[in-house]
Amino acid sequence: MNLKELYQEIILEHGKNPRNLRKTEGFNKDAKGNNPLCGDNVHVYLKLNGQRIVEDASFEGSGCAISMASASIMTDLIKGKNEHEAKEIVEDFLGMIKENPDLKSENLNEDEKTKLMCLSGVKQYPMRVKCATLSWHTLVSAFDEKQEEVKTEN
Amino acid sequence: MNLKELYQEIILEHGKNPRNLRKTEGFNKDAKGNNPLCGDNVHVYLKLNGQRIVEDASFEGSGCAISMASASIMTDLIKGKNEHEAKEIVEDFLGMIKENPDLKSENLNEDEKTKLMCLSGVKQYPMRVKCATLSWHTLVSAFDEKQEEVKTEN
Amino acid sequence: MNINHIKKEFPIFDEKIQNNDLVYLDSANSSQKPKVVVDRINEFYTKQFSNVGRSVHYLAVAATNLYENTRTSVQRYINAKDQNEIVFTKGATEALNLVANTLGQNFFREGDEILITELEHHSNYVPWHFLRKSKNIKINFAEINEAGEITLEEIEKKITPNTKLIAITHLSNVTGAILPVKEITDLAHSKGIIVVVDGCQGAPHLKLDVQDLDCDFYAISCHKMYGPTGLGVLYGKKKWLEELPPYQGGGGMINEVNKDSISYGDLPNKYEAGTMATAQVIAFDYSIKFLESIGIDNIMKHEAELVEYGQELLKKNNSVKLIGNPRNKGGVLSFTLEGVHPHDIATILDEDGVAIRAGHHCCQILHDKLNIPASARASVGIYNTKDDLDQLNESINNCKKIFNIE
Amino acid sequence: MNINHIKKEFPIFDEKIQNNDLVYLDSANSSQKPKVVVDRINEFYTKQFSNVGRSVHYLAVAATNLYENTRTSVQRYINAKDQNEIVFTKGATEALNLVANTLGQNFFREGDEILITELEHHSNYVPWHFLRKSKNIKINFAEINEAGEITLEEIEKKITPNTKLIAITHLSNVTGAILPVKEITDLAHSKGIIVVVDGCQGAPHLKLDVQDLDCDFYAISCHKMYGPTGLGVLYGKKKWLEELPPYQGGGGMINEVNKDSISYGDLPNKYEAGTMATAQVIAFDYSIKFLESIGIDNIMKHEAELVEYGQELLKKNNSVKLIGNPRNKGGVLSFTLEGVHPHDIATILDEDGVAIRAGHHCCQILHDKLNIPASARASVGIYNTKDDLDQLNESINNCKKIFNIE
Numbered sequence A, B: 001m002n003l004k005e006l007y008q009e010i011i012l013e014h015g016k017n018p019r020n021l022r023k024t025e026g027f028n029k030d031a032k033g034n035n036p037l038c039g040d041n042v043h044v045y046l047k048l049n050g051q052r053i054v055e056d057a058s059f060e061g062s063g064c065a066i067s068m069a070s071a072s073i074m075t076d077l078i079k080g081k082n083e084h085e086a087k088e089i090v091e092d093f094l095g096m097i098k099e100n101p102d103l104k105s106e107n108l109n110e111d112e113k114t115k116l117m118c119l120s121g122v123k124q125y126p127m128r129v130k131c132a133t134l135s136w137h138t139l140v141s142a143f144d145e146k147q148e149e150v151k152t153e154n
Numbered sequence C, D: 001m002n003i004n005h006i007k008k009e010f011p012i013f014d015e016k017i018q019n020n021d022l023v024y025l026d027s028a029n030s031s032q033k034p035k036v037v038v039d040r041i042n043e044f045y046t047k048q049f050s051n052v053g054r055s056v057h058y059l060a061v062a063a064t065n066l067y068e069n070t071r072t073s074v075q076r077y078i079n080a081k082d083q084n085e086i087v088f089t090k091g092a093t094e095a096l097n098l099v100a101n102t103l104g105q106n107f108f109r110e111g112d113e114i115l116i117t118e119l120e121h122h123s124n125y126v127p128w129h130f131l132r133k134s135k136n137i138k139i140n141f142a143e144i145n146e147a148g149e150i151t152l153e154e155i156e157k158k159i160t161p162n163t164k165l166i167a168i169t170h171l172s173n174v175t176g177a178i179l180p181v182k183e184i185t186d187l188a189h190s191k192g193i194i195v196v197v198d199g200c201q202g203a204p205h206l207k208l209d210v211q212d213l214d215c216d217f218y219a220i221s222c223h224k225m226y227g228p229t230g231l232g233v234l235y236g237k238k239k240w241l242e243e244l245p246p247y248q249g250g251g252g253m254i255n256e257v258n259k260d261s262i263s264y265g266d267l268p269n270k271y272e273a274g275t276m277a278t279a280q281v282i283a284f285d286y287s288i289k290f291l292e293s294i295g296i297d298n299i300m301k302h303e304a305e306l307v308e309y310g311q312e313l314l315k316k317n318n319s320v321k322l323i324g325n326p327r328n329k330g331g332v333l334s335f336t337l338e339g340v341h342p343h344d345i346a347t348i349l350d351e352d353g354v355a356i357r358a359g360h361h362c363c364q365i366l367h368d369k370l371n372i373p374a375s376a377r378a379s380v381g382i383y384n385t386k387d388d389l390d391q392l393n394e395s396i397n398n399c400k401k402i403f404n405i406e
């Protein structure tokens, strides 16, 4: 059954108890994202050091299990990565959600890949893909200091 | 063939050489009518004497054979009738065009009835009924000194 | 026609949706279409098609008559006084924009106030917001009570000496509350206030008599009334439609056109610029006749039973929280499920063929008030049965299982 | 698909109209519908129906994708740069009203001028007239020449330093003149003037490339393009659609809504308020694919042959007077018959199953200029044949017989 793939234990767990659901103190990058269709919204905060390494990442917002789990796993996983690595991971993740069977990034270890692959179930739910990707788009926006809110096209 | 009934010789003749297509000098009643759908328009002029008898009736305007013939026959026929009689004839004519098989008015002689019955062919052409009735509605409007233009509903 | 066997009149229920029978509980969004209506569209396009009111050939005359027949049917269905009070639009949203725009052209002045409610759909708020911006007027909100209702008293409280217009929904598409429109209109008219009713949810589900309601305008969406998409109806009192300026300009709505002036046609042409949704109007006649053949009283009884039944089921279901508990309620069951986001609910239900809506249902004001970002909504139509609601409940239980909740 | 056997793709030609074969020469008014399009409507309503973009259940997702597919097809068909430049409306009339209204909200100032032509349909005049009244701007008219054309030189002559916008038809629905849109746009843009094109008659009959034409807006009526009624398309350059305010307000076009402010959605949602003509949009995809399967080059060749043939026939027919003789002419043959009013012509032709239009065809300015109250118009579509035009000519001869003229 597909639903089992979509709502894996790890998703439910992260959805219920999202990591980093708070506002990073002394953040120096942030961006907002919103999905007007379903009302999901997310605010991503980053604290980068001089080498543009993510010292802390967090988010605020509300949404479905998929979007909360996705933001939770994402913020966990980019900590300690530099901007370049983080963006490369975003690319890889978005590619996997859209079409690729696997993750390929060398900036991810096996454990991290396993966690991210848990979100691959949304592939079969085109309407839910945006739930999984909103926080990732917003992350890029935060790095790039874009002023406008990210909006998932619908 | 229905067309033969619609375009009887007398209609074609009146359509081509309409009687009273002019502006009555010294008219004391008039009204305009218009059919926005097809662009037909008519202006009816009346000269009534003290007893409200039609001394002269005329019209200006342009339109199809049916509308011109109808106005032509009408203006010819109401001359010499008083307002009451003329209105009664209008009623009778409109009734005939809509549903009645015959004309019943006692204010019409046999010859006049024959002329009017020539217009009965439009019954089979619902879209053309307005062409036949526009000048008659406008006549009533002239008698009643209505300010607004008559418009055939469409 | 017997309402208990009505499903078979709707071809879509013969289909399998991802291997499931379709349990369609999204009628407040848009209703399914009976076969007679779809067939009518087909027949018109394949055997009788012509544009309306513009040519004198046979097909055009026939189409024009068919088109006008629908106007007469709508007039009868809502009991309007005059058939020229019926204007066809592209939807209820356009109907409401038409009213706001044309009233805005010369009726409102800076400082005037409009009263709407917290229950309003965006389509009955944004058009007024446009006026707020362009005319500098104020919009006030009548607030819902605990039950998710708008009471006459609340309306009365919110009326000020500057209130010029009240715009209200007939039936909330979220709480299901049926508003006391007649009483509100009485009150409003006693103070010279215009009443505009968003009848999107009223028209398909309630017995309508616009003369009795006495509202000034009433907006309808045909696609929610078992009719085609792309069509709406604006009812407006003749005195208003005659007095107000036209909304859109173009072919068919004019009287005289010349290079420096233009005069406009009479009702209803004045408000029907350009080629209208001819086929849709003609088919909508069959929607109305279909509803009439069932009987609006039977429809109301059937839907009341369904909503009663569904409400009981959901009330008994732990963790389900119904939104609103109005005494006078239409066929809408909105709810939240503790610990499960509405979108997750909708996805899980969908897997069983149960189609509901999740989100704010174009009522963000209301959701903000309730302090929830979204809700799940099951809404019923004439074709639903108690079995559908049992399946809804069962699928909600499946959600709970997947999310490991009680 | 071979254009010479195309009639059989249109079910209506299997019908007898008052015992006659239908000779449909009223396509400039509205075109007939091919079977694939009608079947698509049927299939959507009976097997796949759901509202678009509002729910996450299976049917809603599928419908949303189908809806957006049409946007992509339209983009391809008119060669727009971006699919968000395609806005669905209720018709070309609404599209033109949308442009006039939104530009009117902040673009025009008292004393500005708009240049239109004597060929314009009321739908490309009345919306600008509204602005003339509300904004106190001036409307100038480019005049036709003897051939019923609007030349580049005439446009150039009528441009003043105050001209802010030029609104022109692509192809006249009366004289058939094809306007030099690309050249006019070049000229206009060199002076900072916006160009709006009424593409009602262009889109179904001419090869379209809006990037090449470079016009700012282009309006289309789908019912004239072998598509459903109640649907139109507005093409607008992205920079305009992004800059201009929304037209109608309601569900689907918003971003954030709260009690004292509202922000609007991005393109294309911003201009698609309320439930759209879902079924019609989805079916229109098949109209475009149908046209593509024939090939626009083949269509243009076929229609050019027809109009050439018809023109020769009518020129040889005594007492028939063709209106306009443009070098660059689309499939429209408007004429008068000495001594017979156009309505009488239409009635007599109709008796033979020949459907034409009589009247001013929503071009009163042009008819005033030509000093005729009305004209008769035969217009062709992809399904017409030379036989149809022979029958037209024969029926005109019958008119002459009935009216005893030479």
Ligand SMILES: Cc1ncc(COP(=O)(O)O)c(C=O)c1O
Pocket (backbone or CB within 6 Å): C251, C273, C274, C275, C276, D028, D029, D091, D092, D093, D094, D121, D123, D124, D169, D171, D172, D173, D198, D200, D201, D221, D362
């Ligand atoms: C040249 C032209 N412009 C505008 C229109 C108006 O299109 P619609 O009535 O489909 O909105 C038409 C057709 O009636 C037309 O031929």
Ligand SMILES: Cc1ncc(COP(=O)(O)O)c(C=O)c1O
Pocket (backbone or CB within 6 Å): C028, C029, C091, C092, C093, C094, C121, C123, C124, C169, C171, C172, C173, C198, C200, C201, C221, C223, C362, D251, D273, D274, D275, D276
């Ligand atoms: C209460 C209410 N008002 C207005 C609308 C808007 O109707 P439409 O989208 O058909 O224009 C809807 C439906 O979406 C509704 O439920």
